[in-house]
Amino acid sequence: MDVYGRFISLAEWKVLIDDWLANPGQEPFYNLKPDAREAVYDAIFIGGGASGRFGAAAMIARGGRALVIDKWPFLGGSCPHEACVPHHVFSEAARELDYAREFSGEYWYPEWDVTKASILEIRDMFMKNRNTGHSIMNFQSKEQLGLEFILGAWATVVDKNTVEVDGARYKCRNLVLCVGARPTPPDIPGITKKGVYDWATILEDLDYEPNRCVVIGGGKTALEYGSFIQATGCPTTYLSRSPILGTKGLHHVDDDIRDFVVRMLKHRGSVIHEGAEPLEILGEDKVTGVRFRDADGNEQIISTDFVFLGTGERALSGQFGSLGLELNDRGQIVVDAHMETSVKGVYACGDLIDGPMEMFKARKAGVCAARNIMGETDYTFDYSDFPDFLHTTYEVAWTGLSESEAREKYSNVVVIQMPPKGVAPQDCGLPATDGSMFFAFTRPGLNGIIKSIIDADSRKIVGMHSVGFGNKNSFQYLDVLIKQPNGFTIDQMAEVNELFLNDGFPQLHRLRAGQKVLKDL
Numbered sequence: 001m002d003v004y005g006r007f008i009s010l011a012e013w014k015v016l017i018d019d020w021l022a023n024p025g026q027e028p029f030y031n032l033k034p035d036a037r038e039a040v041y042d043a044i045f046i047g048g049g050a051s052g053r054f055g056a057a058a059m060i061a062r063g064g065r066a067l068v069i070d071k072w073p074f075l076g077g078s079c080p081h082e083a084c085v086p087h088h089v090f091s092e093a094a095r096e097l098d099y100a101r102e103f104s105g106e107y108w109y110p111e112w113d114v115t116k117a118s119i120l121e122i123r124d125m126f127m128k129n130r131n132t133g134h135s136i137m138n139f140q141s142k143e144q145l146g147l148e149f150i151l152g153a154w155a156t157v158v159d160k161n162t163v164e165v166d167g168a169r170y171k172c173r174n175l176v177l178c179v180g181a182r183p184t185p186p187d188i189p190g191i192t193k194k195g196v197y198d199w200a201t202i203l204e205d206l207d208y209e210p211n212r213c214v215v216i217g218g219g220k221t222a223l224e225y226g227s228f229i230q231a232t233g234c235p236t237t238y239l240s241r242s243p244i245l246g247t248k249g250l251h252h253v254d255d256d257i258r259d260f261v262v263r264m265l266k267h268r269g270s271v272i273h274e275g276a277e278p279l280e281i282l283g284e285d286k287v288t289g290v291r292f293r294d295a296d297g298n299e300q301i302i303s304t305d306f307v308f309l310g311t312g313e314r315a316l317s318g319q320f321g322s323l324g325l326e327l328n329d330r331g332q333i334v335v336d337a338h339m340e341t342s343v344k345g346v347y348a349c350g351d352l353i354d355g356p357m358e359m360f361k362a363r364k365a366g367v368c369a370a371r372n373i374m375g376e377t378d379y380t381f382d383y384s385d386f387p388d389f390l391h392t393t394y395e396v397a398w399t400g401l402s403e404s405e406a407r408e409k410y411s412n413v414v415v416i417q418m419p420p421k422g423v424a425p426q427d428c429g430l431p432a433t434d435g436s437m438f439f440a441f442t443r444p445g446l447n448g449i450i451k452s453i454i455d456a457d458s459r460k461i462v463g464m465h466s467v468g469f470g471n472k473n474s475f476q477y478l479d480v481l482i483k484q485p486n487g488f489t490i491d492q493m494a495e496v497n498e499l500f501l502n503d504g505f506p507q508l509h510r511l512r513a514g515q516k517v518l519k520d521l
C-alpha cells in the first residue's frame with residue numbers, strides 16, 4: 001500500500017497494523033518519495049527497530065536521506081513488540097500482585113485468590129493492545145520525522161550499495177545493519193517439547209495456564225519473567241548455571257544487592273538452584289519435568305508443566321554472509337567506535353554487535369552510525385560502561401563500581417548504606433521510598449536497600465546501587481553526574497535538593513558531608 005503523501009491517523013495505523021498482522025503476507029506499506037527507485041540514499045537501514053529508527057531519524061535531522069526497511073508492518077522493532085514493553089507490563093503486574101499477596105486480607109486488600117491472577121489473561125491484555133504502541137511509532141516516524149520506509153517486507157542485501165525488497169532494488173552509499181538478535185535455546189535434550197517457552201513464544205504460543213514453572217538462567221530475562229510468573233501464584237524454580245545475577249554479561253553487580261535480590265526471591269516462595277546444569281526436558285510431547293545436576297553433582301528431577309528459557313540471545317548476523325564482515329566468536333558483527341564494520345561503508349548497530357543488549361546502546365549506536373555517515377567522523381560511541389537495571393518485584397538499579405570492585409581500585413573506600421551494615425533489615429524501616437512506605441512500616445526488611453560507594457581520598461562517589469521502587473529513572477542522571485570528568489563528590493551530593501524527603505541519597509550524603517575524615521554510615 002502506498003501511504004506516501006497521505007495523512008494516516010493513529011487510529012488508522014492501528015487498524016492497518018492489526019489487519020496486516022492478522023493476515024500476514026500482504027502488500028508492504030510504502031512511504032517513499034516518488035524518485036525512490038532512481039535515488040541513491042545516504043544510507044539504507046535494514047531493520048527499523050531501536051537502532052534503525054533512531055539512526056534514520058538522526059540522519060534526516062542532519063539533512064541526509066535515509067530509507068528504513070522492516071519485515072514487520074511497524075517501526076520500533078522487538079522492544080515494543082515482544083521484549084522490553086511486555087517485560088515492563090509483566091513486571092508492573094508482578095509488583096501489584098506482590099502487594100496483593102503480601103497484604104492479603106489486610107486493609108483494603110481482599111484475601112489473595114490464586115485463581116484470579118492469570119498469566120494468560122495478563123498476556124492477552126498485552127497482545128490485545130500492543131499495536132497501539134506500534135501505531136504511534138509509524139505515525140511519529142511518518143508525519144513528524146519524515147522517514148521514508150518500507151514496512152512488512154524482508155530486505156535482502158545484494159551488495160553493499162544495493163538492497164532488494166519485494167522484487168525492487170534500492171541504491172545507497174552506506175548500509176546500516178540493524179536486524180537485532182533472537183533467543184538461543186540451549187542444547188538440552190527435549191528442548192523443543194511443547195511447554196518450553198522464551199520471551200517471544202510466551203506471547204505468541206502459550207495456550208494454557210501454567211501450574212508450575214522452571215526457569216533456566218540467572219540473568220535479567222530469567223529474573224524478570226520468573227518474578228512475574230511466581231507473583232501470579234505459579235511456583236517457580238530457577239536453574240541457574242552461574243550464581244543469580246553472576247553471569248558474565250552483567251557487570252558491577254554488588255554483593256549486598258545480589259544477596260537482597262536472592263533473599264527476596266526466596267521470600268516470595270521461589271526455589272533457587274545455583275551451579276545447576278539442566279540435563280533433559282522430560283515428557284512425551286509435552287513437558288512434565290526437568291532433570292538437572294545440582295551444585296553437589298547429584299541428579300534431581302523437578303516436575304513442571306512449563307519451562308521458561310532466559311538463556312540469552314544470538315545476533316542475526318547470518319543473513320549478511322555475502323558481505324564478508326568480520327564476526328566475533330559469538331557471531332556478533334565487529335565494529336569500531338564509529339559503528340563501522342570491517343567493510344567500509346557498512347555499519348552495524350544494536351543487538352547485532354557486542355556489548356549490552358539495551359535500548360540506550362541500540363538507539364545511540366544507530367545515531368552514531370548516522371552522524372559518521374553525515375560527516376561527523378570524530379563522533380564515536382563508547383558503550384563499555386553504563387548504568388543498569390532489572391526488575392524482580394522490585395526495581396534493581398545501579399551505576400559505577402560495586403563495593404568489591406571499588407576496594408580493589410581504591411585503598412580508602414567508605415560506604416553509605418541503608419539498612420546500615422550490621423543492622424538486621426527486619427529491624428530497619430528504612431529506606432522508605434516512594435512505593436515502599438507500606439513495606440517500611442509493616443514489613444521492614446522487604447522495603448529495599450540503597451548503597452553508595454565513595455573513594456574517601458578524592459571524596460568522589462564511585463558507585464551507587466539500589467533495590468526499591470521508582471529509582472531507575474534517577475539512576476539515568478546519577479550515572480551522568482558521577483561519571484563527569486571531575487566526578488561528583490559526597491559534598492556535591494549534599495547540595496542536591498531532594499523532592500522526596502526519604503530519597504536516601506541526598507539526605508544520607510548530607511549527614512556525612514561535613515566530615516573531614518569520612519566514615520561509613
Ligand SMILES: Cc1cc2nc3c(=O)[nH]c(=O)nc-3n(C[C@H](O)[C@H](O)[C@H](O)COP(=O)(O)OP(=O)(O)OC[C@H]3O[C@@H](n4cnc5c(N)ncnc54)[C@H](O)[C@@H]3O)c2cc1C
Binds near residue numbers: 079084349
Ligand atoms: C525480554 C527482554 C526485555 C528487554 N527489556 C529491556 C529494557 O527494559 N530496557 C532496555 O533498554 N532494553 C531491554 N531489552 C533489550 C532491547 O529490547 C534490545 O536491546 C533492542 O530492542 C535492540 O534493538 P535493535 O535495533 O538492535 O533490534 P530490534 O529492535 O530487534 O530490531 C530489529 C528489526 O530488524 C527487523 N529485521 C530483521 N531482519 C530483517 C530483514 N532481513 N529485513 C527487514 N527487517 C528485518 C526486525 O523485524 C526488527 O524490527 C530487552 C530485551 C529482551 C529480550
Ligand SMILES: NC(=O)c1ccc[n+]([C@@H]2O[C@H](COP(=O)([O-])OP(=O)(O)OC[C@H]3O[C@@H](n4cnc5c(N)ncnc54)[C@H](OP(=O)(O)O)[C@@H]3O)[C@@H](O)[C@H]2O)c1
Binds near residue numbers: 186250
Ligand atoms: N534491561 C532489561 O531489563 C533487559 C531485560 C532482558 C534482557 N536484557 C538484555 O538482553 C541480553 C540477554 O539477557 P538474558 O538475561 O536473556 O541473557 P544473559 O544475560 O546472556 O544470561 C543468560 C543466562 O542463561 C544461562 N545460560 C546460557 N546458556 C545456558 C545453557 N546452555 N544452560 C544453562 N544455562 C545457560 C547463563 O548462564 P552462565 O552465566 O553460566 O552463562 C545466564 O544465567 C542482555 O544483554 C540483557 O542485558 C535487558
